[in-house]
Amino acid sequence: MSNTKPTKRLTPASSETLLTLLETLPGALFVVDDAAKIVYANASAQTITGATREDVLGKPLWRGAPQLVSTALYQAVQQTRQTQAPSEVEYVSPVTRTWLHVQLSPTVGGLMVQVHQGRAAARREAPVPQDERLSIEDLNGLFSRIGVLTPEGIVLEINEVPLAEARVRREEVIGYPLAETRWWSCSPTSQEQLCAAIARASRGETVRFEAVVHLREGLDRHLEVVITPHRDADHHIAYLIIAGIDITERKRAEAELHALIDAIPQLVWITRPDGSHDSFNQRWRDYTGLSTAEAQGEGWMQCLHPEDRSRVRSAWQHAVQTGGGYETELRLRQGTTGEYRWFLARAMPARGETGQILKWFGTSTDIEEQKRVEQQLKESQESLRVLAETVPQQVWVRRPDGLYEYTNQRWRDYTGLTLEHIQNDRRVHLQFIHPDDQDGHLVHMQHALDTGAMFEYEQRLKQCQTGEYRWFLSRAMPMRDEAGQILKWFGTNTDIEEQKRTEEALRQSQERVNVLMNSSIIGIFFAEDEQVVEANETYLRMTGYSREDLCEGRMNWLHMTPPEYLARTLEAQQELATQQSLTPYEKEYVCKDGSCLPVLVGGVILEHHPLQAIGFVLDNSARKELEQRKDDFISMASHELRNPLTALKLHTTLLHRQLAKQGLQGSAPALSSMETQINKVTRLVEELLDVSKIQAGRLEYVWETVDLDALLREITDTVQQTHPSHRILVRGAVQTSLMADRDRLGQVFTNLLSNAVKYSPSAEAVEMDLSTSAETVTIRVQDHGLGIPREKRDKIFDRFYRVADPRQKAIPGLGMGLYIVAEIVKHYGGTITVESEPGKGSTFQVMLPRKRT
Template identity: 50%
Template sequence: MAHIKQIERVDCLSHETLINILGTLPGALFVIDNAGTIVYANARAQAIIGAPPEELYGNTFWRCAPHLVSNSLYQAVQKTKKTREPTEVKYVSSSNNIWLHASLSPTDEGLALFFHEYLEPPHLQRALSWNEQMYRDLLESFSDGVTILSPDGIVLDINQRPLADAHLRREDVVGKPFTDLPAWSYDPAVQQRLRAAIARASRGETVRFEARIHPRTDLYLDIVLTITSHRDASQQVEYLICAGGDITEHKHIEDELRTLVDAIPQFVWITGPDGKVIYNNQRLIAYLAMTLEQVEGDGWLAGVHPDDQLRVRQTWQTSIQMGVPYEVEQRLQDGTSGAYRWFLARGLPVRDETGQIVKWFGTCTDIEDQKRIEEALRQSQEQVRALMDSSIIGIAIAEGEEIVEANDTYLRMTGYSQEDLSHRRINGVRLTPPEYFDITRQAHQELAIHQFMTPYEKEYLCKDGSRLPVLTGGVNFSFNPARSIYFVLDNSARKALEQRKDDFINMASHELRMPLTSVKMQTQLVRRRLARQGLHEAAADLLRVEEPVKQLERLTAELLDVSKIQAGKLEYVQEQVDLDALLREIADTMQQINPSHAIVVRGAVQASLLGDRDRLGQVFTNLISNAIKYSPHAATVEIDLSASPETATIRVRDYGLGIPRELRDKIFERFYRVAGLKQKAIPGLGIGLYIVAEIVKRHGGTIMVDSAVGKGSTFTVTFPLTRDILV
């Protein structure tokens, strides 16, 4: 038996005699080896522990004798083992408040520990009791749980806070490995973290970590555990102090905050002071499709666009090293779809009371829409710059009548220079000839009301006094209504072409009139002669020839009218015109020529108009002719007449092809024809309504059209009854 090795030195006594003597000692005797294992315990020691020899031998003294364990005793054991000299220690058992006197003696392979109750004089007991009480009061004064451990993790002492949480007694804990307590053994992962922390602390480190423990099955606590070491005079670790602070409420609040953080649209991240990611909110985890383990170190950079990674890494490292706020724009990849979106990442350092950075708190905000807007703005600016640099379009920006900015094309058109521009010498009024004041004023009124003006033709009075025909339009800046931008096209080539065309039409019309008149007269003369000679069939053939001649004569007359209108030379005669009589006369004539349609006249004006009867007849003849022409499958054309004290209104309605809404304003333009397939099949040059609109205008009237495709059109002409025509 190993327990007899410590008594072999007593040569004068037999083995049995020595065992009997030790068994009769009044104190408790333990013999332990260098590992702290019990190799002998006398009868008194067995009685104190309450266990037979077979339960003691081979087990650790600290685990088997919780009533005797204290930090003072542990330090005395370590001292005796180190110095190999006898040591004594006096202390109070925290289990039963009995004063103990322990004598420690080295043996060949361990120690002999002899305990007996302390019987010092009362005044010495009071002094020692006061010191012990101070230690106990100090230990219990901590609101945190405090445990004293041996360097290998055996519990030497513990205050009441963790015992109360676990519903344990001190003797249930003292002498046992700290890691085996239920609070830690509930979770093997947490238990392993504690073992590693004790090992580090036993080497002199101060270790701090957070953990969730379960003192009871119905209770969990979040704690922050700090383990520090106590050293002796030779700087050897004597024991460890474990302080566990309850942060359950803090963690609960933190969990609520994380729930809130998970609900906000931004991505939220937290890193340690070294930049290592310790938290990503659920939105960021879901977007990247990466766990915290995958983003460790530089792993999070895998979610950054390859073209952005170097810039982002350098910016982040600079912030960590300098402790300055972090801000960078980056593209992050959607881990599910693989698409990239732009985000603005911002991070701020969080410092403790000493100014040291303890963590970084940051967000990532989706700026994809903003970047698209910026890109669209950049492209728009490039397009504007290309437009401003255009050699075709003149562009000017004005404040009121003053031109404050213009491109080179505009300056070239008007003959002004950049110096003139910088000195505000270019003015819209000076650029406008007097005869264009009215149309220019109307355009600017439209601009003020609608924030844009319909492009119109005018002339510019250039710096050198020459005139330049232009087509111009403009819009107001929505952000600065005092400023307008004008677009100007040089219209001189088009005007010259139109003039040549008008000259040709005028010349052709004059040249055609005489031959047509001669053909018409000769045809009529021959037809009458043939009729007198009884050659009626030949006369009828010549009659059919007269109709195309008349059409050609009307076309020539219309072309000549167009030329006169363009030159401002269309002549008008002023006379009193009975509109009722004129309209019924025209209706009767058109009815005889066009028996396929019923021409119905309703109402009456019962007033005379001062105007040109032939020109007014030309207006309504054209409108009725068009109504018949563009309603080939309808049977009726309606003419409604009405009047007020100030105006006379004539409506010509058909039930034919109709006109698309977007083309209604264009039909009054010169040579314009509706582009539909059915309309193309109807002959004409597109000048009739142009002449009609001009005649109505010169009589002070208006003409409008209301139409629906497939349902027909209504042309409404209104004349003032008290106004002279323009001559």
């Protein structure tokens, strides 16, 4: 048999019995869920609340039973939830004024709250200490508006002041969020302020703010509100105390004060005791263009003139620290015009009964006109002295007898003499005049004194400290009375040392220009637009024109330019116009007799005459003739060398076969070395021949379809076999066919790869990067070798040019390869550029226009 006892099940009959039992329990009984909503209330509970079961079920306990709501009950509910242990509390109902004894027991999913009504004598010790509870009796004795809220803002208790003003019953407020009461909800702004303050207070912060509440029609109040959080023994926020003090009258008084302040003609400002500016009258805001918010604190300082800020700040801080009066003159900026005007700023502190400073009241009075009058008066009184002290000249005044009456500070600093020195000795100043100039000075001065004519003389005066002489222009004019008698002589000494030096430099420069213009080597001409307006004899001799031709305007450099050089000449003129100077370039002149003269031309724009340019011309015919002879020699030599080289190659081939037939293999290495050298000479001759053809414009090209990827692979394999010391890495592909000469393109990339290997002897690899776009094909060849200095990069594509570096000179070559490469790339409408850094290698980039077959 089983020993297990049968489990009792709750039948409908037993459930009805339980409900009957609960209905007959003494006192009111509420069962609430975890959200504190009422799920059951017995008949006694309905009697206490004065509402039917349907009215209270589903409502929060604080809203369904407002007669029971108090801080003590709220704390007891929170404690029972946290500890899950039965508890009890006693307190006076704020509504019925009867003593309530409440027992709380945890249930599955909520609490059971049993309320017994009694008298104060029957109460037992409450679980919440009495000194931590706040009853409605404590609140009603206060004139302030005070309430107790849950951390969520639900009203637990409230005193009679706000209820009476709003004419609402306590039951209409208790258990509801304070923000939804009539006096807060009628103002969305105030309601938002309250909600934000409750949220901050529920996190433990004491919050203060001002707000306007609408209690009822025609009754608004301005409140200063403080919300203080209260914590339980576990330091959790238990409830919030909200207190509101009516400051309506104070605000009205402040408004009246501000209205009075706005009527004052001065700019008025008020600061807090610590000196930070708080408010400003309308006249101040209109003048500065700043709002009160922008000007508060030290924001008003931005209106001060920058030169006054430090002084004004120090004076104001001193007044605040000492509590004394404040007065200073300052300049304030007008917000609309940006103009500064002078103001007299004054401030006095307003003190309380105990002497502490409550506020500072200040005014700023416009004194701009007063300052202007003062300045004009000062200027009129000291006009002569100010003028004499501010002009850059030395100023002096002498009486008719020749004695000095006044000198400015500049004169005294230069000579080292005081007024006492010069007022007693009319010749004391002569010690500062250069000995060679003293006689002339005396003669001119005496003539002026005798005749009354203006005194003017250039002389050298000694600086007292350094002993250095400088040139001055001394002038003096007499001041006469109504009768024409000379009263005083007003004189100045103007420093013309720089002018003298400039004149001397100009004289020397003119001499150099004359030497240059008279040069028999350099032709010089001045041009305005296309017309030659001046030229030296050498230029005229070069071109065959006469001075008469020049004067009659028959020399035009554009007409003197052959058609084949016109484009290059116009390009040079554009360079001259944009850069103010011209890189020398080669061209030809058509001389007066129709012959052509090769010349080298450079030029600059005159700084003070932008429409006029000066050109420098060198006769280039001798060099051109030498180059032609060199080209002729190269052409002849390359043609003459081809035949014996061809014969040598043929004979070495036959010799190779004969030795092979005779079994003399031992001679093969020597023969191979001979063939290698013959091939090198052949390549040099072919390059010479190509250079000769390029110069003559007769380099041949064959048009055919070239698979660029296949060509580059073939060239790479060949160079790799020829130079096994380096790895040639190819990245990417172009997948493009071009209409071009396969051999000429091969010549370009073979030369670039071979150069990359030659000029990177210590590196292990050479890279070739291939890429393509819709318009162009780009091939980059990079080495990690010697590199090229920046100033020599543009020259490496010149004919026969080689970098003058001992390490590179040791590498064989005649400087023809890159010249030929550049010409071939140019022929196909492409470009070749180089990026290089000494010691880090070079990267050559070839860009060819893409043409699909």
